[in-house]
Amino acid sequence: MDRPLLIASTLCYFTAVVRTLLAMRARVALHGRFNFFAIGAGFLFQTAFLSIRGHALGRCPITNLFEVFVFLAWSIALIYLVVGPAYRLSLMGAFTAPLVFALQAFALLAPIDVAHQTRLPANPWLEFHASMSMIAYGAFALACVAGVMYLVQERQLKTHQLHSIFYHLPPLTNLFAAITRLLWLGFALYTAGLVSGFFTGGPLPRVKMICAFGVWLFYGAILQGRHLHRLAPKRIATLCVLAFSAAVSVLWAINFVSQNRPM
Amino acid sequence: MSLFCVGISHHTANVETRERYALQRSEEALRAESGCAEALILATCNRVEVYVSAISPVTTEQITRCLARGATGTLEDASPFYRHEGEECVRHLFRVVAGLDSMVIGETEILGQVKKAYAQARESGSAGPLLHRLFQRAFRVAKQVRSRTDITRGAVSVGSVAVELAVKIFGDLRERRVLVLGAGETSERTVRALSSRGVTDIRVSNRSFERAESLAALVRGRAVSFLEWTKQCEEIDILISSTSASEPLLTREILSPLVRDRSDRPLFVIDIAVPRDVAPEVNDMEGVYLYDIDSLQSIAAQALALRREQIAAGERIIAEHLSDFRAWFGRGCDAVASSSGVVSGALEEATLRASQL
Numbered sequence: 001m002d003r004p005l006l007i008a009s010t011l012c013y014f015t016a017v018v019r020t021l022l023a024m025r026a027r028v029a030l031h032g033r034f035n036f037f038a039i040g041a042g043f044l045f046q047t048a049f050l051s052i053r054g055h056a057l058g059r060c061p062i063t064n065l066f067e068v069f070v071f072l073a074w075s076i077a078l079i080y081l082v083v084g085p086a087y088r089l090s091l092m093g094a095f096t097a098p099l100v101f102a103l104q105a106f107a108l109l110a111p112i113d114v115a116h117q118t119r120l121p122a123n124p125w126l127e128f129h130a131s132m133s134m135i136a137y138g139a140f141a142l143a144c145v146a147g148v149m150y151l152v153q154e155r156q157l158k159t160h161q162l163h164s165i166f167y168h169l170p171p172l173t174n175l176f177a178a179i180t181r182l183l184w185l186g187f188a189l190y191t192a193g194l195v196s197g198f199f200t201g202g203p204l205p206r207v208k209m210i211c212a213f214g215v216w217l218f219y220g221a222i223l224q225g226r227h228l229h230r231l232a233p234k235r236i237a238t239l240c241v242l243a244f245s246a247a248v249s250v251l252w253a254i255n256f257v258s259q260n261r262p263m
Numbered sequence: 264m265s266l267f268c269v270g271i272s273h274h275t276a277n278v279e280t281r282e283r284y285a286l287q288r289s290e291e292a293l294r295a296e297s298g299c300a301e302a303l304i305l306a307t308c309n310r311v312e313v314y315v316s317a318i319s320p321v322t323t324e325q326i327t328r329c330l331a332r333g334a335t336g337t338l339e340d341a342s343p344f345y346r347h348e349g350e351e352c353v354r355h356l357f358r359v360v361a362g363l364d365s366m367v368i369g370e371t372e373i374l375g376q377v378k379k380a381y382a383q384a385r386e387s388g389s390a391g392p393l394l395h396r397l398f399q400r401a402f403r404v405a406k407q408v409r410s411r412t413d414i415t416r417g418a419v420s421v422g423s424v425a426v427e428l429a430v431k432i433f434g435d436l437r438e439r440r441v442l443v444l445g446a447g448e449t450s451e452r453t454v455r456a457l458s459s460r461g462v463t464d465i466r467v468s469n470r471s472f473e474r475a476e477s478l479a480a481l482v483r484g485r486a487v488s489f490l491e492w493t494k495q496c497e498e499i500d501i502l503i504s505s506t507s508a509s510e511p512l513l514t515r516e517i518l519s520p521l522v523r524d525r526s527d528r529p530l531f532v533i534d535i536a537v538p539r540d541v542a543p544e545v546n547d548m549e550g551v552y553l554y555d556i557d558s559l560q561s562i563a564a565q566a567l568a569l570r571r572e573q574i575a576a577g578e579r580i581i582a583e584h585l586s587d588f589r590a591w592f593g594r595g596c597d598a599v600a601s602s603s604g605v606v607s608g609a610l611e612e613a614t615l616r617a618s619q620l
Contacts, residue, residue: 233550
């Protein structure tokens with residue numbers, strides 16, 4: 001019933017991906033505005049989907065892996081819409097749309113939308129914990145996207161091979177500032193999510209806790225390295241990509257472990 | 264009603280020939296002598312062109328003869344002059360205004376020059392409704408080609424490449440500190456280009472302190488003793504080096520301890536000296552971006568190649584507008600044919616009608 005909304009949302013992101021690919025193939029100017037509006041439209045459909053699903057469930061719709069992926073995609077789009085224009089990183093849309101599209105396409109195609117047999121009771125702390133963690137993942141995903149943009153730009157500057165995309169990517173300094181802010185934002189949200197996990201009332205699964213603290217420590221170490229000027233910007237950008245890959249794997253693992261338990 | 268252009272450009276004539284026609288005649292004189300209804304003369308360092316609308320036939324020789332009266336020296340034969348009629352004339356103008364016909368493809372100066380020529384022709388009353396419509400459309404074409412393609416992207420001279428790279432590394436250049444090592448002409452040009460983008464903290468160091476002082480005065484910087492230039496590397500963001508040293512002045516060993524505490528502040532090194540002042544291994548250092556004269560020239564060539572690749576995309580935009588203009592022009596000419604010969608009135612009406620669409 002609510003899936004058509006998600007399909008419409010996925011098509012919006014797909015349009016942004018196709019548009020980016022066509023523009024890059026034809027080697028014509030990439031316009032951030034089109035991607036911004038395509039992602040905005042996709043975000044509205046996602047919001048409608050999550051709202052309908054949430055009303056049907058009577059709680060925050062993060063009860064299975066399908067919903068986790070959709071909520072993560074929604075968080076990434078949300079952070080992009082807030083952060084992209086603020087930091088004038090319009091081209092980030094060209095990098096964000098494929099990531100969101102891949103997450104949603106996987107969620108739609110894989111048989112992971114398994115409904116729970118019984119209606120799960122509402123637990124505000126648990127919902128706060130899960131939603132904060134998901135939005136934090138959105139910020140980490142955007143930091144990863146900015147990291148990829150930084151690495152692409154840095155490589156072109158080092159090798160002196162400037163391709164068409166070089167002229168569209170933001171300056172290294174601006175990208176690094178965006179990475180740092182996204183890391184801080186994600187870390188703050190993740191910390192809030194982690195702390196609220198202790199108030200959920202239920203027993204705390206050890207594997208889940210270890211994985212969650214592992215991710216927290218990883219990002220904390222990156223920020224510490226940044227704060228103490230121990231890590232060069234290129235290393236931080238690389239670590240952002242690695243950390244997000246690790247965090248998504250952990251997210252998957254957590255859901256795998258708690259298949260019969262809602263997050 | 265015919266529309267055509269006659270002209271010479273860098274494609275057909277050398278600079279000696281072009282400069283002879285650069286001392287242009289007035290459009291009023293041209294109209295009076297050739298009998299054309301409307302005329303606009305576009306004279307730049309790379310081209311001299313006349314855009315004409317006429318009711319009765321006007322030959323190329325009539326136009327070149329009029330232009331030659333304003334030219335210095337004796338009249339040469341009209342062979343370097345080309346003539347484009349009707350649709351080809353429109354296409355040619357669109358290409359010229361969009362920078363596709365320029366010597367440096369995608370340069371934007373031509374748009375300003377065409378706008379100026381058009382304003383002069385409007386002021387003198389030589390550009391009537393047809394040329395008005397044609398040039399307004401041409402300006403729209405130029406705007407779209409610039410915004411929808413990469414034709415103007417990339418710097419095509421050494422100084423502008425250096426500035427563009429600096430912007431891509433640092434973003435805003437206003438707070439950046441620059442050290443110029445060697446007070447040569449190329450470094451002066453490069454630092455002036457950086458200065459035009461807002462750099463104010465400029466330090467100049469040279470073996471001859473007097474030379475350093477005189478360049479510093481020119482670029483509103485301050486002279487630094489040559490004995491202290493390595494120490495400056497701890498503070499600066501951009502180093503422009505162009506000394507006549509026979510051995511590299513800056514090596515990895517010298518730079519490593521100086522940039523150890525820079526953390527996330529990149530260092531952009533522009534080495535325009537031959538032989539090079541900076542050892543190539545410096546580029547392998549984290550956060551250091553070294554460009555020598557060959558790399559800068561190669562990037563300028565890459566940018567030019569990228570611009571050439573964009574010509575096809577620009578031509579597609581031109582084709583869209585050409586089709587629109589053709590439709591309007593057909594309607595305008597029909598109106599002329601059915602009227603009792605009041606050409607400008609009919610075209611004015613067609614212009615108004617088309618504007619209302």
